[in-house]
Amino acid sequence: MAILDRTVRRVLDRMRLVVRPSATAARQGGHRSPFKASGVEFADHRPYVSGDDVRHIDWKAFARHGHLVLRQFEEERDAFVHVLLDVTGSMSRGAPPKIEVARTLAGAFVYVGMRQFDRARVIPFADELDDRPLAIRGPQDLPQLERFLGDSEAAGPTFFDEAIQQLAARGLPRGLVVVISDFMAPDGWEDGFRRLGAMGHELRVIHVRCQEDLEPAWRGELELRDAETDERVRLRVNDALLKRYRAEVQRHLEAVRESCRKTGGWFQDVDVSMATDAQLLRVFGAPRLRSAAGAR
Incomplete structure (x- = not known):
């Protein structure tokens, strides 16, 4: 099944990316x-x-x-759209898996950017950057985008700040950076966001979540395995432990949100249980992202 099927594209055809002037370059393009x-x-x-x-x-x-x-x-102006896609092990959880929703959202940002003749590319990351980022310049590249996203499997640990350092070393044209992740790694986000802001990018952060992240169905004596590091631990899971877990996850996600805000970025939650069109409207209905009708 296509990631950007006809129904998804019909929704996206009404959308438009609006990027602040300081994150664009004077070029021949549609933005x-x-x-x-x-x-x-x-x-x-x-x-x-x-x-x-x-x-x-x-x-x-x-x-x-x-x-x-x-x-x-x-x-x-020409807006460079860089989509950083989390392909770490924890993204495999959820129903549907978070990685499937993340692929659709990544493809959506690239598609809308491409329609405006902007330069767009997808850069998967885990413990390091993918060595094969995909640049999209027009409709002729959509089949390649579909294959690329479909091949992005969820596996491995997250080292976001290290990935951003690699990105800076390679050279990243100033533009819009969209980070799509479940943010289950405990650290590295604040430093990574700060680096992106210092490089002059506009930041959009999309948190893909599932019920299992906040309300895991764990009870009793269990051996738990970290989906990213494969580390294992045995413990007794009871209501008190789950309460502490939920509080810690909420604290962590609020810290990620605040780190994004400090760099002038925008943060949005998307749940995997939402219908695809609702996910797209939630993301593209946000500040500085508007429909073509509203952009007149």
Whole structure:
């Protein structure tokens, strides 16, 4: 079954990525960001104020209305969209598995970016970056995107900050960075987010969760295995222990959310139990992500 099937694409065709100007580059592309200077497309007028560049005064409008106004333009910009996809062992949990939902969301961001002629790529990560990031430039690359996402299996531990250091060493054009993960690794997120912010990227963080993460069906004498490190531990699971576990998970996820906020990023939860269109609308209905109808 296709990850981005016709139903999913119909939803995404109504969506548009809006990226802040500081995270874009002046290139030939489909993404437009407003700038108060001459550009390629007229956008609007605004009243003239002392100190404005008189070259941008609309003298024809002045002749008609008797008021000084400036012409504002939209400069054509190219937004690089980098989707970091968590493919660690814990992503295999859930019904459906978190990795399946994450693949769809990763493909969705790439698809919307591609529709706007932006540069988009998927970069899987676990204990290190995948050596084969996939760049998408147009519809002709969609079959390759489907195969690439389908081959991204959930296995191994998470070392997010180390992966970001590798990314910085390779060179990452400034743009929008979307991190899709269950954030079950205990650390590394704050440093990684801070590095991305320092590199000038705009950050969007998507937390893919399942009921098992917060309410595991564990009781009695058990041997538990870490899905990422394969470490095993025997313990007696009772209500008191589960209460402590839930509190610790909530504390950890709140710390991840706060780390994202400190870098000026945006954080959103998506549950695997939600219908696919509801997941997409939850993500693309967020601030600075809007439908094409709302972007007019």
